[in-house]
Amino acid sequence: MLDGNRRFVAGEPRHPRQDADRRSELAHVQRPVAALFGCSDSRLAAEIIFDEGLGDLFVVRNAGQVISDSVVGSLEYAVAVLNVPLIVVLGHDECGAVRAAIDSTAVDAPALPPRIWRQVAPIVPAVRRVLHAHEGTTADTVDAEEVGREHLRDTVAELLHSSELITEAIAEGRLAIVGANYRLADGTAVPDVVVGDADRAN
Template identity: 75%
Template sequence: MTPLTPTAAWQEMLDGNRRFVTGEPRHPNQDVERRNDLAHQQHPVATLFGCSDSRLAAEIIFDKGLGDLFVVRNAGQVIGESIVGSLEYAVEILKVPLIVVLAHDECGAVAAAIEGTAIDAAPLPPHIWKLIAPIIPSARKVLASEGGTSPADIDAELVGAEHLRNTVANLLQSSELISEAVAEGRLGIVGANYRLAEGTAVPVITVGIDSGIDVPTTQEGSK
């Protein structure tokens, strides 16, 4: 099996997402034969680090099946030691050519972070607070840039995009293994936002992906 390039892997993910959006999914690799073939090996197309939200079923929205995606998730897709270790495993051991960091609209973790910018914000349980704390700087940055004075003035979509860019940057800074794989051209990273109503995964930031790739016309930005 010839390994996919990072750009080819992302194109395959986009193609699957388009099939899902248009209501023409193929539901590949979900039969007994595929299950048996994977009993002792796996060669995923990509690894997906996304929010744990129940509406982000990775294999469904990208029209993939068993063994196609190595999925790592937590609320708000917040970088942590176990997350980085899992992604490094996917890159170093499974040789995935692509990491997709997937955020989404109407994210509860982002909403909690926005509420957390208020001086009189109600305290959250400590583990939840620790989880969303890394998102709060993104909320404060958006609040300052918009000239607002309260959480009600903060645009959640802008916060989500800022947090997504920060997550990709933090991943590259946290992992020498991953940053080296990107520098060597064998790994690409895409930070994308999943639009719940449309079903589309729209790239916000790309690293190590060819700029000429066919992306959705609603692309919010790239790098």
């Protein structure tokens, strides 16, 4: 995946495994090389930024890459049924969900619609930690990228906490998790946290 991201960054994508033969090959079976859990942001199209093809990635996305029962169940399916050796959790800069979580901590913040609030509420602890770590910082001045990195680490930790199946697969050496941040301006996916043997997963 890193090689594919390098090709994408360099403007030299190969667009592999995207032809009619590949489509036919996958009509009745899939063998993805990794699962990717990322933000729904339209700028994070996983197969494009990692230059992958049909059937290569098992992709789960929601706004702000927030852990939920459906996310955990989908990733457990990828591990237990599809035998993926790698889960990539992908955050990014300029995230609207992170921004909404930050803005919600302001004293005069208007109430968000209930479902949007439930989606971004799990990001708020990361906001509060960053605000606390930098005395005098406010919702207007806090570093949103730092909040995003904190939330990414929280997401990986929550996934491990929520899934015995996934933690056991890591303990048995069958699975690794890599948390990475995607930089919108240059297209680079930068690993931030690794759990398990990611080299073996590759």
